[in-house]
Amino acid sequence: MTNKVTKAGSISRRRLLTTASAGAVLAVSPFRINLVRAEEAPIKIGFPVPLTGPYGAEAQDQVRAGQLAVAQFNDAGGLNGRKAELVVRDDKLNPGEAATRTLELVEKEKVNFVVGSLSAAVQLAINNVTKERGVIFNSISQSDAINEAADFSKFTFHEALNPHMTSGAVGRYAFTKFGKKVAFLTADYAYGHEMVRGFLEVGKEFNIENLGDVRHPLGTTDFSTLLPRLQALKPDILCISNFGRDQQIALKQATDFGIKKSIQIIAPLLSHASRVAAGPQAFEGVVGGCSFYWGIEDKFASTKAFNDAFRKMYDGKLPTDYGALGYGGVRTVLEAVKSAGSVETDKVVAALEALKYDYYKGPQYYRKCDHQSVQSVLVIKSKSKDMKNESDVFEVLSTEEPNEKNLRSCEALGHKA
């Protein structure tokens, strides 16, 4: 009896040891850790934007609104309880830096999606990385090239407007109202080039006369040596295609040189953050385009809801154009995740393609062939008086409704029909 008991005791001890060690082996095995992590890991969205440098003001708004979209997703319960997280990186407005950061986001941070960028050139560098790694990238800054077959991939989405749409809308408005003789001052990189090409294309319909295109490097701080030449050309319209701090300084100095007295200045895009940073004087009377202005909240319930949520999260501040893009870019991806019920790339791509959405500016959808978001373009004018609050900076002159006719055709972009 005693023997048996001892035996049984020894067996049970041996069993205990075996089980314990097996458990320990299982616990430290990578397989098991992955299982646990997969249940708890957040959905990560990489967000490379140029926080420092000439487009910093706009980039910070992209982050703010992107955070809002993530917060809303998480508050609504996430994907069956799985939360999302925005992983922000500074791409310094440099394609090389952006590629490195994106690679790091994909390889080290293991992000599920990438949303971001604020440059026609930098987004192509990001897209190159995501395309190769098969990661969905939703770009929130302007580019024509990203729609074209050479740069496009099924993982590439474009929530922002493209230069063709923007310059088209502004051109159609300006060339009928202000005159036919047009001179250009252009930032010498993809964004500027694409904008000028768009203006000249739409200008053909209106028989505009191109007096000349003066190009300046990105990050120019003094335009005093370029302005006399442009003034001497005596155009009806001076079209300034640059962005961020370049736009602020160019408009400020053009005002100082008295150009506005005889010439109407237009810009393809008038940035809200730049208008605030440069002040009312510099932007006074300038006409341009934008993808979003908070003031359309009277027209769209979605705009009102977005504005209110943004105000609540950021002490009464109102969202800007590029902020709205940050929101739209992140929200569309997260909504697609919800409707796909998964973060699997192919399922989310299909869900994004199927989206018909109205999250902040009225109806939008991604065109099938190039994943360009078909949406409205606003033509706006900068205000200098009767401003109700610090965000009351633009007046909406006209709205070009969403229409695939205003996009380049799929065939022209090199996509097979």
Added chain:
Amino acid sequence: MAGLSFDLIALQLFAGLALGAIYVLFAIGLSLIFGMLTVVNFAHGAFYMVGAYVGLYLISIGGNFWICLVAVPILIGLFGLAVERVLIRPLYGRGIDYPLLLTFGLSYVMVECVRIAFGKTGYPFDTPEVLQGAVNIGVGYFPLYRLFVIGATAVVLLALWLFLEKTSFGLIIRAGARDPQIVRVLGVDVSRVWLIVFGIGTAIAGFAGLLAAPLQGVIPEMGGTILAEAFVVTVVGGMGSIGGAVLAGLLVGVVVSMTSLFAPEMAKVSIFALMAIVLIVRPQGFFGRAGLMS
């Protein structure tokens, strides 16, 4: 593009000189500090930026531009004195790279502090009302404020020249730059002289930042671009030569302006091309003393 008229070329030349005046004003402080102290002040751009921000702050609490014109150089100069006394002085006699690295790091600290205090986004800086608008200078319209900047630069240069050449303290400064040891033997406290020179140099940087603010607004990174241009000016003019900095600054302005007229894409490259040519033909610059860097 339309043909070139005489008026356009004349206006372009004038625009170049006006731009050159801004380069001169910025580079002069850099050159002064290098010439007298052999300190390559990489934080010069940061002092310039802080000058603009101090002006912005003073105006926001009720000051005006004219008060700033006096207060900003004084405040930035005092800040410069503190920097020299606490950070630069322990490094004298240790080789040229020590203060260079220190000021390089300091510039990052200053930019980051301003980002924390004022945010990363820029601010508008309105041109004072009486200086707004453009005036006819005979060949075309030119912004009144830029004419004011040319005048202010001329005043600073004249004051600096009188101070260095016509006062006894200026004599000590010049002697201290030639041979500090002899000056010390003669019973002059050289470290006090250097302190004051550094203060004057930074005060001019702050003043230049304030003058630049209405041209381009203020942003924490505004000192970066101009620092590169100012180094070109000091190298072309000859490291440490004030007269050289004036001549080179105006020349760089005119080169940028004329390149802008004919090939605007090349404007940024042109100043570095100019520097390369000058370095090949005359390595010490226009009026530089050979061997100052060794």
